[in-house]
Amino acid sequence: MDTNQLVVCGGCNAKIGAGNLGPLLQDLPRRESPDLLVGFDGSDDAAVIRLRDDLALIQTVDFFPPMVTDPYLFGQIGAANALSDVYAMGGRVLSALNIVAFPEEQDFAILREILRGGAEKVKEAGGLLSGGHSIHDRTVKYGLAVNGTVHPDRILRNDACVAGDHLILTKPLGVSILTIGYSAGEISKEGFQQAVDSMCTLNAYAMDIIRDAAGVHGCTDVTGFGLCGHLHEMLHGACSARIDTSRLPYFEEAYWGAGHFIFTAGGQRNRDFLEDKVAFERQDFALEEIVFDPQTSGGLLVSCEAGQAPMLVARLQAGHIPASDIGVVTEKKEKEIYIG
Template sequence: MGDNEDGPALTERVELHGCSCKVGQGELDDILTDAGLVADQPELLFGVGEDAAARQLRDDLALVQTVDFFTPIVDDPYDFGRVAACNAASDAFASGAVDDVSCLVVMALPRDLTDVAVDVLAGIVDALETMDGAVAGGHTTLNPWPIAGGAVTATAHPDDLLTTRAAAPGDRLYLTKPLGTQPAMGALRVKDGEFAATVRETAPRPVEAIAEDALAWMTTPNRTAAVAAREYASAATDVTGFGLAGQSSVLAENAGVGVALTHLPVIDGTPALSSLFGYGLASGESAETSGGLLLSVPSDHETDLQNALADAGVFHRNVGRVTDGTGVTLDDPTREEIRR
């Protein structure tokens, strides 16, 4: 993580951190219903209810748009920008759009923190460059809580697009990053007092090492995973504020299927911390920030997907399957602790 010893502690300026600052899944559903945004829109290939919106421009070209921003999950402004950029672009990648990536930056800062804007923006720019993307402009305002992210556009052939709707019973589910960013970074924020000692005694390895692993995953773009997977996946989403169980629930509802989660890959050391904080990692409910892609793949393409992800150097684990029925089940899943 970046050196921020002399800079402001960004996470101390907010009450909720990273994707945990977002409106809850149930409340969001109510808002969309009350606003009348529940039906398909004829102008779009897909939109509300998916990770991004897609509009067909030509027979061979679709434009994908999304917007995402959040509060700091790390203190270092440069790292905050990198995480924010990776998280914002992830929704486009989850939709299968990986080309012509551009971002209109959304940034807001308290008046006394405007001097960190350069570092936050530098992090966003550098992260976009690793995705063959570019910052195309943006908007910056004053705000009591610092936030960063952006409106991302990308293109794809319409046949390459993915939604959550086409998952079918018998599909296997793969995740491309381990879980546990919320407890990893939550532990790092506890620096002083008796509870800090409790956190460090609870962690099975140094809190700083756990957080370093989490940051490395959060700043890994999902573009490579999307390129490798989109030929074989039937459906996809990315795992962020709703957690694995929540995003699986979205996929299950949109596709009219059930989801059985059977395996939880987690960042080494985060289960004990999650239990201490009550974040719900063991049940897949812990909020993730800039998490991996959740990919649904027909069983006859499972080996193809595994090989494509492995050849691209992308972490991946089978975390469950799509079933007949409805909803999400987690029946004593196996747990695997991952070190970066």
């Protein structure tokens, strides 16, 4: 293997499954504060702390092992993924700190390229990269701790959807299938490049449009728990949803790969956790894998009033964002998510 390349082993596919995380967090000691606007109580994308009546601080952290062999691309993707949590809350990026784990015996020129890629994305986001922390470890890991800002009255939570809302997704699904498949020699270079381009794209551009749109109730970004996992969090046990697969954006080669049994451990964890919550109304194994596939630096999933959804989708598409209205939130039914 080229010594200037990374070993592919992760991205958001390395995320600990939702079924394991919930019980771990239940009994942690915590201090209550009226200024903690978003914290442990939900499954939101970041913490939000009120600083004053018109300003709140968003705090988030995200890091993972590589999902591509190119160090510079890994840095870009890792940074874009970490920055996304600020956008998912409706915020703007303020600052970031690097988080690095790197083998002591490996060429530090590789680490420089990772950091260069990450720094370029923080700069593109308008943030200040102001340091970080590094350790030696057996495997490479990279990400960011990020601060952002938002008005306390304009926070977009991931559990605020209501029955009748339409669901809008801003990026295609299937990046883990494409990256894993490419590393195994089963996915084309063109398919892999589509995944890389998507993962490197900041959700800032979509949020600039969503932030000013009328009728938006909630938002999350689709990452390691896949579309169904993050939609499960968005429905917050109070609603159900119906997904129209004819409108679902996904990479065609990812669909082909899933149909040829290219899938990920993270996708299987997502499937196991959600098995009793999801109803597939037609048999399509490849499509099932697509909706469970862990996304790295995935798109935003937005719940929006039905009457405002067409205008929001049109504005996003006019801004060269491949957004699609993929379904509707309904009253609570026997199953949580219906895919037809």
